[in-house]
Amino acid sequence: MSVPKKRRSTRMIELTRAFLESPNTLFSLTEWADTYGSAKSSLSEDVAMIKTTFETQGIGTVVTFAGAQGGVMYVPSMAFSQAHSLVVSLIQKVEDPSRILPGGYVYLTDLLGDPYVLRQIGRLVAALFPAHTFDVIMTVETKGIPLAYAASYALNRRVVIARRDSQITEGSLVTINYVSGSNRHIQTMSLSRRMVPEGARVLIIDDFLRGGGTLKGMSDLLKEFRATPIGAFVLMEAESEGVRLYDDHISLLRLNMLDDTHQTLKVEAGNVFSRWKAEADYDRL
Structure with a gap:
């Protein structure tokens, strides 16, 4: 017929x-x-x-x-000019003094719930980390989850979420203790044994980087699966008060200055443009 x-x-x-x-x-x-x-x-x-x-x-x-x-x-992918426009737009939004939170943090939750912003960030991640270079996207609850799924939709790659508290619905878990980079407290991170295949290449995504403890924790957790982190992407980074525990990352924004007393902050582009790949390398496909 x-x-x-x-x-x-x-x-x-x-x-x-x-x-x-x-x-x-x-x-x-x-x-x-x-x-x-x-x-x-x-x-x-x-x-x-x-x-x-x-x-x-x-x-x-x-x-x-x-x-x-x-x-x-x-x-x-995303054109360099589009990426630049996205960063400029985000800087203008984030430099609002009303976003200043106690402890030297910045309110970003509204951006993490904005579908347009998330779509654009997903495309940018796709330009920086071509899908053929990794198998799985990993984040930790909670604020990294929207960013991870934005990249997942753009790249058609599965997301795995590390939990800070064990969940019975996750089945058998691998659990590690890690040192929080910002306050040096010992915290717990767990991931289902079913989520990451042995030998997988993993892209790590999170919302904020200061001391690097969370990124290092995810990297250490992946070692338990014999998986390899191929890089990390964060929405914003800030200067660490001590030694940064994990520094192999790409950041979209950088918090350059925050003054709680005078309610002022200065935000600039992260290291994203120094790491920019105009075109993916398809030779390995």
Whole structure:
């Protein structure tokens, strides 16, 4: 039974939607040819136009893989100019003195609940950490969770969440004690044995970095799974009062100065632009 042929405009909309809804997923041109009743050469032309549009808009590219098991894949990214605009916008929002909290912290919860901000941060993480370089995204409850899922949606990678308190619904757990970098207190972190496969490559994400204790705790916890952290991303970092316990990270913002007495703060770009990758390296794919 022949498949009704769709108009090209309809087909291109559906292909674009498939790419955007399933980033880093390999689509077979042969299967698409069967689905749309179109020649693979026509579909290749469609994909080429979509790729050009994605690259022009700065939202990523489409990579073609040759061979019997080949196909096409949308790889999300973000143009440098878009990343710069995002950082400038966030600095303007965060430098509001009403955000100052006791203890040298800054209120960020509203940003972590803003879907537009989260989508943009997810795209930025996708530009910095191409999906082929890691298998799992890890965070710790609670405020790192929205950032982790923003990256998860952009990269199509699974999220695992370390808990500070054990949960019976998590099943068998691996638990470690770690030193909080900010107050040097001993705290507990747990992760289900089912969540991280042995040998997995893991991207760590958190909302705030000062002493680095939480990031180091997550890194140490991963060692119990024989997993490897490939890097860490934080929304904001601040100067540590002592020795920082974990420093292999990329930060979007940096809290440069906070004066509780005079209710003033200064925020600048983190180290994100010094670590920027304009294009992903696909040689290892």
